[in-house]
Amino acid sequence: MKILKFGGTSVGTPQRMKDVARLITDGERKIVVLSAMSGTTNALVEIADYFKKKNAEAANNVINRLRRKYMEHVEELYTSEEIKETTRQLLESIFIYLHSFSGTEFSESDEKAILAQGELMSTNMVTNYLRSQGVKVFLLPALDYMRIDENGEPDTPYINRQLGALLQAHSDYDLYITQGFICKNRQGLIDNLQRGGSDYTACLIGSALRAEEIQIWTDIDGMHNNDPRIVDNTAPVRQLNFEEAAELAYFGAKILHPTCIQPARYAGVPVRLLNTMDPSAPGTLINNDMQEGSIKAVAAKDNITAIKIVSSRMLLATGFLRKVFEIFETYHTSIDMVTTSEVGVSLSIDNSSRIVPILEELKKYGTVEVDKNMCIICVVGDLKWGNVGYETLVTDALSQIPVRMISYGGSNHNISFLVREEDKKAALQALSDKLFNNPN
Ligand code: ADP
Ligand code: ASP
Ligand code: MG
16 A cells, blocks of 8 residues: 655645646555645635634634635536536535634634635545546545644554454555645544644654655756755755655745655655655665765754853753753753753753743843754754764865854764854755765
């Protein structure tokens, strides 16, 4: 069994949906995970924001715009009047549901329920299209098997159990379609796996079923060696080790959801990144192999805050770091980078929503300095310490960029630098030029 995930652009128009339908009907047994049509989740976020701000008129305008677009899609996607009508009715019920939040108290779970509608629409549309073509397909409801626990982490035993039972109950199918991104939480309310979470859905399914392969189909020919939105002359990387891919995803390579590689790595299921617009392109294979001595790619993660605690009294005193880290743990804020010196410690966080109480508590242990709008630049490859010279090469590339922190040695695969967001583009371009485009 293979798991294939198609992202927003891959199902972004009726024509693309037809292309996907062609790609997935090759007779092989598979589960197909679909995102919402591109732009839809953003529109749903906008709708929820307006309802939150009690601006029902603006929310209803966006809903009406979206509705018109979807009704045009129906006309374009299907030829049979009967299937058009069935799909229109399904979509209408979703738009009526969206309008129903006008004038009501709006909660966080309402927002999550609104955000889930994009995947519900796209999966129904593609399923109906396949059926109109005579294809036997089962629509697997993600809300019946995908669940997160009280910490927002996937509830793996539940997912394995539910998914297994559903597939067994409908075992006479070769093709299953399901929604990416959406799930339920422990209260039984609709929730999601965070933006870009359809990749995560595919990898969770793939690892639950110990699939043969997980394929992430998107709008580019695999993982590039740098962010193609920012840097000129990037090129696809043909193979990545799981750990390299996990680092790149976590540190900002948007092609993959930040934590989606973990379950595939634990289950040992290879992940292939493929291009829906060019299906025969080789893409990127992510597996256990490790190419010795090569730097693979660079990624960047924005919105980072650096915090430095300086304390002549405390440092080297046993337990100082534990006390500092405990404060972050208390406020459920994870730390990305850490560097230490004799007099203090610097660390970086990407979620600064609890920064006020964190800083209050840290001040008990020393002088605290904060730098906002920072960016982690992460260089990934076979960077173990026996491979002499790589860290010099990377640091040399950044010789013109002010660097706030450097982290090396935390894993065999990564060197990270903290720079100002305004220096990100120059830093990424300098690394590409030095490491990939002109390595001498
Ligand atoms: P999907 O909607 O299919 O999930 P995404 O927009 O989430 O697609 O991810 C694909 C995009 O990721 C590409 O179009 C590209 O602009 C961006 N991207 C950022 N960094 C990289 C990278 N290192 N390699 C490839 N794509 C990247
Ligand atoms: N539709 C969701 C989003 O836009 C999930 C995804 O596309 O992966 O974030
Ligand atoms: Mg994505």
